[in-house]
């Protein structure tokens with residue numbers, strides 16, 4: 623199957639296993655232990671498989687640059703700052719998010735499975751990637767989970783009515799474990815995730831026409847609005863552009879972004895999106911996660927039956943267009959994963975070239 627990117631060039635299809643081995647080799651050569659290198663690679667490729675290329679291997683060169691600059695550290699573990707039993711505050715020590723977040727999630731799952739509920743506030747984690755992956759882990763344990771995330775030190779998004787960057791892309795995710803119909807809602811509160819601007823800049827799918835905003839308030843879909851000037855395989859630097867990404871959903875999405883900043887950033891103590899030269903001066907994810915066990919609340923049977931019936935009723939609506947369909951949160955990702963496992967992960971050639979360049983640079987096999 624062939625498919626072309628926005629620049630007209632044919633996308634390269636790389637089998638998921640090969641992509642994982644390539645990315646793992648790069649992280650190992652860049653200084654990670656083999657198990658951490660593999661974990662990062664599996665999570666990044668997992669995002670590609672889910673169709674969220676913005677959080678996939680396009681990030682490899684950037685992660686390597688963060689590691690080299692000491693902004694993210696290999697081989698770290700979460701440190702428990704406050705332990706209240708049903709709640710905990712964890713510090714990620716600026717370790718790789720793909721190591722740190724799974725540790726925080728494991729703690730939340732273990733305690734909620736035992737006690738019915740657990741609230742985990744995580745701060746100072748490296749980039750945690752696709753947040754829905756953590757909701758999926760909780761689903762596998764039969765738990766509902768809610769995650770509010772921010773990116774301290776990374777203002778990229780203009781609030782509703784404004785043009786200047788004030789929020790991070792602050793993602794939000796909810797996982798609901800209905801039998802045979804597990805649901806995972808997972809999105810950035812920006813109109814598009816920053817990585818989607820990055821993927822578009824490499825020749826991937828075009829952005830919606832109003833995804834970005836120029837300093838004069840006009841709408842833009844041109845990645846240069848965010849990154850300024852760049853060469854084909856250059857690393858994209860959001861600080862170089864003059865514009866911003868817009869918050870999704872007008873005033874409502876803008877309000878949700880603000881809450882993610884306050885709860886994942888201020889409440890956890892990890893800091894909000896800005897000002898950039900604030901107390902921490904380093905980019906990190908904060909994540910406030912709530913885990914709930916329907917079994918402990920005594921409503922498992924009702925939850926499953928009423929939830930299933932309700933969801934089927936939602937799906938039974940007549941589509942807006944003949945042949946159209948209504949999807950549940952998480953369905954698109956599951957379909958894309960099945961297709962990409964079969965056909966390989968499609969990558970714009972410039973993105974694949976940038977990954978190979980960094981592989982050569984770090985001396986990966």
Ligand code: NAD
Pocket residue numbers: 674676677749750751752753754771772773791792793794795806807808809810811812813814815816818907948949950951952953954955
């Ligand atoms: P998106 O706009 O593609 O929205 C995804 C959500 O919408 C999913 O829940 C999906 O199942 C649902 N969906 C998609 N198509 C649908 C349809 N036709 N009908 C009904 N539901 C549908 O996602 P995004 O905002 O581009 O975010 C991409 C990824 O970026 C997410 O995984 C997010 O966690 C991640 N992210 C991470 C960070 C970070 O700092 N770690 C920051 C921003 C975003």
